[in-house]
Amino acid sequence: DQQVKQNSPSLSVQEGRISILNCDYTNSMFDYFLWYKKYPAEGPTFLISISSIKDKNEDGRFTVFLNKSAKHLSLHIVPSQPGDSAVYFCAASARDYKLSFGAGTTVTVRA
């Protein structure tokens, strides 16, 4: 069963604008959330994470927001750049530290 869902398979955004990627989860035991970025023919690379004790974590142009009551998290990229064009995976883990991944969202940044 899919415990982590990314309902938008793709997102197109103009360079310089904000990209907002969404992720929903069903397992209330998840307490650690991550975003990975993947370029074609490469493995996923870690982007940013957030613990359930926080509701926001920021790293440069990337900010992750966590809404525990809604079991929802989002990734904001501001401003979007052409190099941000990639597939973004949301992932979550509980105390067993096993990562459950969403299906990914393909972001295309238009010049």
Add this chain to the structure above:
Amino acid sequence: EAGVAQSPRYKIIEKRQSVAFWCNPISGHATLYWYQQILGQGPKLLIQFQNNGVVDDSQLPKDRFSAERLKGVDSTLKIQPAKLEDSAVYLCASSRDRVRETQYFGPGTRLLVL
């Protein structure tokens, strides 16, 4: 620091044949993971090693899949016999430890079973 290495990068086999994938993790990383990523889905954990011991293999189809990690470093994942539904990218990842450490992924092996 060298990243996670995997080989081969691509493999095409016929159903019922066998295939093996190799992974060399980042030096000093105690934990090694094998994931299966089917087209259009996110990576799914198959097996996790801590040094050379298996921590979790609950999602490994043990009737056809096997994996080992010799001397707590390199690892091989084998499929015998392969089925059409095994067509996927097989990703290897490693981390310093299993407790909330960042996982570093290799480029993956793309397997096509005909």
